[in-house]
Amino acid sequence: NAGVTQTPKFQVLKTGQSMTLQCAQDMNHEYMSWYRQDPGMGLRLIHYSVGAGITDQGEVPNGYNVSRSTTEDFPLRLLSAAPSQTSVYFCASRRDRGSNQPQHFGDGTRLSIL
Amino acid sequence: AQTVTQSQPEMSVQEAETVTLSCTYDTSESDYYLFWYKQPPSRQMILVIRQEAYKQQNATENRFSVNFQKAAKSFSLKISDSQLGDAAMYFCAPTQGGSEKLVFGKGTKLTVNP
Numbered sequence: 001n002a003g004v005t006q007t008p009k010f011q012v013l014k015t016g017q018s019m020t021l022q023c024a025q026d027m028n029h030e031y032m033s034w035y036r037q038d039p040g041m042g043l044r045l046i047h048y049s050v051g052a053g054i055t056d057q058g059e060v061p062n063g064y065n066v067s068r069s070t071t072e073d074f075p076l077r078l079l080s081a082a083p084s085q086t087s088v089y090f091c092a093s094r095r096d097r098g099s100n101q102p103q104h105f106g107d108g109t110r111l112s113i114l
Numbered sequence: 115a116q117t118v119t120q121s122q123p124e125m126s127v128q129e130a131e132t133v134t135l136s137c138t139y140d141t142s143e144s145d146y147y148l149f150w151y152k153q154p155p156s157r158q159m160i161l162v163i164r165q166e167a168y169k170q171q172n173a174t175e176n177r178f179s180v181n182f183q184k185a186a187k188s189f190s191l192k193i194s195d196s197q198l199g200d201a202a203m204y205f206c207a208p209t210q211g212g213s214e215k216l217v218f219g220k221g222t223k224l225t226v227n228p
Contacts, residue, residue, distance in 0.1 A: 033215075042205060042221055043159075043216075044218070045215055058215065100147050100166055102164060103159075103216065105159035107156075107157060107158060
């Protein structure tokens with residue numbers, strides 16, 4: 001099983017550019033989420049989805065958009081990149097809404113905004 | 115917003131010895147779950163152990179165990195017989211908001227000395 005796959009692994013953008021971070025899981029998980037990890041800050045929830053067609057905001061949603069058209073995919077869009085969005089981004093999935101289930105994480109995307 | 119406090123930014127332990135990592139949190143919920151995740155230098159997020167708040171018995175996974183004190187809102191992780199491969203960042207993460215979301219602490223960096 002591939003688990004949770006994130007692409008790209010590294011990306012450098014200029015301020016104002018847009019891009020999409022891809023996330024795909026092959027475990028038929030209903031719940032997917034995006035986090036960002038900054039030095040000394042731990043992981044913070046950006047957006048999450050409890051199923052296809054359903055998304056909601058997390059702790060730090062500003063500047064990011066998401067959609068969930070299929071169970072497998074949950075892309076994260078940066079509309080106009082800002083230096084404050086330089087971070088490591090993690091996608092995670094969980095089998096369903098039952099929160100005793102652990103989240104499975106992708107390997108992360110390191111994003112730098114110049 | 116819920117806060118999670120890991121009061122030890124860094125810890126070190128001798129190989130084969132025991133170490134305890136602390137975590138406290140605040141919540142007004144009665145039903146929630148708690149997780150410890152490990153992040154080695156490879157950046158992967160790996161589940162170490164989980165605990166259901168309604169269970170009085172502390173969770174154990176091989177060399178890893180927790181001391182869960184619900185009234186004190188404390189969830190510490192004990193690593194016995196420490197191994198070099200245990201060196202990593204460790205994150206405490208209770209659930210929040212009807213158990214939909216994980217809230218991460220800032221992490222504790224564990225060094226294992228040979």
